[in-house]
Amino acid sequence: MEALQLPCSASPLLSISRFEFSRKSPSLKIRTSSVASPAVRFAACPTRLGVRVGMIRMAASGTEEFELKQMRDMAAARKRWETLLRDEKVKVLTPREVGYAMQLSGKTMLDVRPSTEREKAWVKGSIWIPIFDVDERFDIGVASKKISNFVMGGWWSGVPVFSYNNQFISKVEEKLPKDADLIVACQKGLRSLAACELLYNAGYRNLFWVQGGLEAAEEEDLVREGSQPFKLAGIGGVSEFLGWTDQQRAAAAKEGWGYRLVFTLRLVGLIVLADALFIAAQQFGQYLPSIKSG
Numbered sequence: 001m002e003a004l005q006l007p008c009s010a011s012p013l014l015s016i017s018r019f020e021f022s023r024k025s026p027s028l029k030i031r032t033s034s035v036a037s038p039a040v041r042f043a044a045c046p047t048r049l050g051v052r053v054g055m056i057r058m059a060a061s062g063t064e065e066f067e068l069k070q071m072r073d074m075a076a077a078r079k080r081w082e083t084l085l086r087d088e089k090v091k092v093l094t095p096r097e098v099g100y101a102m103q104l105s106g107k108t109m110l111d112v113r114p115s116t117e118r119e120k121a122w123v124k125g126s127i128w129i130p131i132f133d134v135d136e137r138f139d140i141g142v143a144s145k146k147i148s149n150f151v152m153g154g155w156w157s158g159v160p161v162f163s164y165n166n167q168f169i170s171k172v173e174e175k176l177p178k179d180a181d182l183i184v185a186c187q188k189g190l191r192s193l194a195a196c197e198l199l200y201n202a203g204y205r206n207l208f209w210v211q212g213g214l215e216a217a218e219e220e221d222l223v224r225e226g227s228q229p230f231k232l233a234g235i236g237g238v239s240e241f242l243g244w245t246d247q248q249r250a251a252a253a254k255e256g257w258g259y260r261l262v263f264t265l266r267l268v269g270l271i272v273l274a275d276a277l278f279i280a281a282q283q284f285g286q287y288l289p290s291i292k293s294g
Helices: 049-086 095-104 140-157 168-175 190-201 237-242 246-255 257-293
Strands: 015-022 027-033 090-093 108-111 132-134 162-164 182-185 207-210
Touching (some): 140 237
Parallel strands (some): 108 182, 182 207
Antiparallel strands (some): 015 027
């Protein structure tokens, strides 16, 4: 991602909720929301106050530097993408317009989402070539990133560590000619803009960007395949299991109490399980001295 001068999209501290481009006033709107998990506030505390304060200060300093770098990278990327859209080197389509374009003019959709999102829902007939995908390597550097990502909120959001697909352009060139009409789509609109920039620089000139990504699509807009609605394809982790994501709250408002009851029962089940484990640990602690003496 650094090669593209983009902020890390796997960061649990900052979530891109949607990318939108206003046709009336040519500017790119980036809506963000914090998705830091409860674990960020519950770190293990050393016994000595001085050590604890020092660690908190170091963590705060590291987080601030990381967020500042994210903001600088995002600002630079935003300027480049605004230029592409403003000059109509990349044209903007809404999800509904995409459905019409694929049916009436036979345009091809290039799905650049990672496998974790693609396997839940995809547009029928789309070609899948991810620009970023789950990093499956097992070296020390990747392992440390995965541990950090999990501790800093990956367990809550379900966002894994991604790596840039170095073969993205070559794989696109294998399947699609340079004069093809390409509708480039991702989940929220961020990665597809990065893909459009790379494709334009590689010689593709008939590019269309899906504003807001597939998450902005209604079910009637596109022919969907897969087990999940498009709006839920980008969520995961404990937050998805408990139904505490913005997408699920929006779905609950439409579906009613039946939908909410499922997640309420899951939460109750987790509380009961936690209580049972706590009681079992207490009982084990009472019998432990007798076991040692025996």
